[in-house]
Amino acid sequence: MPSASVITFSLALLSVAHFHVADLMSIREVSYNATAKKWDKQHAGNSIDEDEFSVSTLIEKANKNLGQEYDRPVIEFGDIAVPSGLQNADPCTARGCMWTKSSDGMVYVPFVISRQFSSQERSVIKRGLQSFSSRTCIRFKERQRERDFVSIQSMRGCWSFVGRRGGSQTVSLQQRGCVYFHVVQHELLHALGFNHEQTRSDRDKHVRIIYENVIRGQEHNFRRIDTNNLKTPYDYNSVMHYGRFAFSRNGQATIVPIPNSNVAIGRAMEMSPNDVLRINRLYQCRNT
Numbered sequence: 001m002p003s004a005s006v007i008t009f010s011l012a013l014l015s016v017a018h019f020h021v022a023d024l025m026s027i028r029e030v031s032y033n034a035t036a037k038k039w040d041k042q043h044a045g046n047s048i049d050e051d052e053f054s055v056s057t058l059i060e061k062a063n064k065n066l067g068q069e070y071d072r073p074v075i076e077f078g079d080i081a082v083p084s085g086l087q088n089a090d091p092c093t094a095r096g097c098m099w100t101k102s103s104d105g106m107v108y109v110p111f112v113i114s115r116q117f118s119s120q121e122r123s124v125i126k127r128g129l130q131s132f133s134s135r136t137c138i139r140f141k142e143r144q145r146e147r148d149f150v151s152i153q154s155m156r157g158c159w160s161f162v163g164r165r166g167g168s169q170t171v172s173l174q175q176r177g178c179v180y181f182h183v184v185q186h187e188l189l190h191a192l193g194f195n196h197e198q199t200r201s202d203r204d205k206h207v208r209i210i211y212e213n214v215i216r217g218q219e220h221n222f223r224r225i226d227t228n229n230l231k232t233p234y235d236y237n238s239v240m241h242y243g244r245f246a247f248s249r250n251g252q253a254t255i256v257p258i259p260n261s262n263v264a265i266g267r268a269m270e271m272s273p274n275d276v277l278r279i280n281r282l283y284q285c286r287n288t
Ligand SMILES: [Zn+2]
Pocket: 077, 078, 079, 080, 186, 187, 190, 196
């Protein structure tokens, strides 16, 4: 059972890891500040300070140390939950990980939101869920009796499985650190079957990964995946694109756009037109 391993893992961490997060965050911020000033001069509009609310910065902060205590990584690519034994996190290339289309052309994705969340947090989450309705045929709807559904909970970190897994599948949005509109969209895009933009099969034409700046042991976050790109262009503004400093061990860039290294990357505060297009193509929504 994929979800069982994740649940066990997260419960075990709850007691030990809660306080460490805040400490690690402040250490990280202090050590980055000097470098950030240099970057400000050279790369206006793309500094590490300004990356503070990028999807990947938020996710990385919330997920710090997640899985490091375990022999087997459970969270890969920053925030993708991988059932043990399954190394490649793209079940959509195999059959059956898409959500089913209804006869009315809509794709209903049943969800439940844990009672852990405050009404304010619930409204942020619901706004994220509803944002798919106006531009795609995805309809998140409160679960009634459906077998397969997304269970949105506040566990440790922000993470999701990729695609529909069958039965109840957790999307974790930790109350402190993950309940933001764009993070909600990001994690639900995983649940719909999408991977990170910088792991795309054609990413080497658009970004350079600077492994020497990556935290030791975190290199797997930058593995390339044989993705189905649905004839959409590589998109630096995708809400699925990580920021320039993702998993940096030294405050230096880990993802550098090519050929123009100054282009801003991974700063989306919402789904980009390409993110929307991809949903519509993968699910063959009628309005496109
Ligand atoms: Zn992600």
